[in-house]
Amino acid sequence: MKKLHRVLSVATACALAMSMLAGCGAAKTTSSNTFKIGGIGPTSGAAAIYGSDVRDAIQIAVDEINEKGGINGYQIEYKFEDDEHNAEKSVNAYNTLKDWGMQMLVGCVTSAPCIAVSEKTHDDGMFQLTPSGTAVNCVQYDNAFRLCFSDPNQGKASAQYIAGNAELKGSTIAIIYDSSTEYSTGIHDSFVAEAGSLGLNIAVDSSFTVDSATDFSVQLQSAKDAGADLIFLPIYYQEASLILTQANTMGYDPTFFGVDGMDGILEVENFDVSLAEGVYLLTPFSATAEDELTVNFVNKFKEKTGHVPNQFGADAYDAVYAIKAVAELKNVTPSMAVSEMGATMAAGMTEVTLDNVLTSPTTITWTADGEPNKDPRAVIIQGGVYVLAE
């Protein structure tokens, strides 16, 4: 009797373990009459604002396309997974989506996870279009493309913009960057290189790390002492908001120049938005633009989430339409195998010209190495909103 009990309890334990494993393996069936598009990004943790905007923007684009009859007559199914801005979790999210039957990936939202996942999509031959993975290695494989500028291109474009702007050209520049993220160092390095060849005057080049990202008085003081009147901030908006606040307390009022990570600064809680007046940002998207496409997108986004979308959302929205354009150009159907679809889409990306987009004043085309060709746009914050700069 006792033996029977023992056998029974072992059997129960095994059954439990099996059900745990099997419960996740069930959903492998792919129906061939819908496109399955997956998205990955952080919707929890420090970078959550980017991921959730991307998630909602993709949903808006997918709903619009489905309403108008889908891609090549096929509807789109869409699923988004959280990666907490962690490469390890991002691969887990990718595997989850693969089990769901994903055929194309719009993601990842942040750089380091994007690189890790691109290894996996490369192995599977899956088409990957990242809306906002800016690191160079995000698109190192043939199957991966990006919609945003790469880090070096952002740094270069910033330097060129400053050199080409009559007001900013002669200023003494200080840089404060985050040496512990590849995003910030990538932009910083190319900015310094380009600034050198354009003859810009960089007086102070100071850095911080993620662990010392709360007090910037040392960096600001050295910038002030050097007489810098333009501070270049290739960093994310949380730190930027602290820098702006601390500069104000010091009574130091230079012009600030940010890149796409600065986008979102107007939504920081407990931040005095008036301090951001006159801040320049190099961002491809302006939510206050008055063309029909932007107005439509911003209104839908506001209705859905209650706040104004940042450029990450706009990138993601364009990414879905890029997929639509390429799939229609190449007559891609959902019945294709994932790797076949990936190869076809990758070939189509270099042929397509995407016009009527949110994130470029003109059109976007792609080169075979995965980089987009589009014009950068600078905006300036005036009256609490982004206004296109000259």
Place this chain on the structure above:
Amino acid sequence: MLKKLSKTSRRDYITYGIVIAFYLIVQLFKVTGLLSSHMEGLLVPLTYYSLAAVSLNLTVGILGELSLGHAGFMCIGAFSASLFSVYTKGLLPGGLRFFIALLIGTILAAIFGFLIGIPVLRLKGDYLAIVTLAFGEIIKNILAAVYFGYDEAGLHISFKSFQLQGEGKMLINGAMGIQGTPTDSNFTIAVILLLLALVIIQHLIGSRDGRAIMSIRDNRIAAESVGINITKYKMLAFTISAAIAGSAGVLFSHNTSTLTATSTYFGYNVSIMILVYVVLGGIGNIRGSIIATTILYALPELLRGLNTYRMLIYSIVLIAIMLFNWAPKAIEWRKKNLSSIKGRFAK
């Protein structure tokens, strides 16, 4: 057969048995195609965090010292092994390369553990916790800032980015870390390593040295009075613990191709997460560490279906496990209701 063994060795064999059984069940599912790619992707992380938890349990549970820098040892193992693998990619066959990388990562972590131990383990009190916490952060910040590469002129190392001359390669590229580590880790190797670590730790616990270590934990003065060399045994346990954490780091770095020294992977939060696995699995209970790691790592992943609620549920589960393990009422209830089940197993 099990009945003839002593109580402790029976406990050890049950632990090996659980790991092997889990491995076999997973293989069965893999062969039959029932294993989802999501679960498959979780297996290696599960194993290296188990490895880290087991190694920390040696320090916390057996030696009785608190270490808050195990992620730092993982970081050392990860970076040194990854450096070797990237450098010798294409020169050595995969298996041999990974084996040597594993040795390098493990030994280097052990050396750092030893060096930290020399000043700190002579002291009484919780100094180890403070020093290891600082050590972990220092290692992480240095590795996040360093540039290391080779070209025609030789090896270069600097805290500022530099240009390579002619043929060469950037091995550690500052904050961008190490790119392109070959993904040599797999579940089989990981499980073999875990079993090896279990054999080492459980034999250590059962040995004369192990009893000496535990006597230091239980009563330092008594241990000293019977002539046990306190520092020596503390160093022994802590160095082994660091070495195993280093090997967990090697598995970590060879599981994904990018390796960056950021807080997400090697910060003190990760050290504390590993400590949570140890505490919830039961301090000093090696098998418990593995089970707790498996449950707590897999849980947020298995709850993906619940979307935004998953992190909330995860926290609630943490509290529930804590209460189940340590609350007096829960212990009483367990004694009453579960002792009959336990009794059957112990026969």
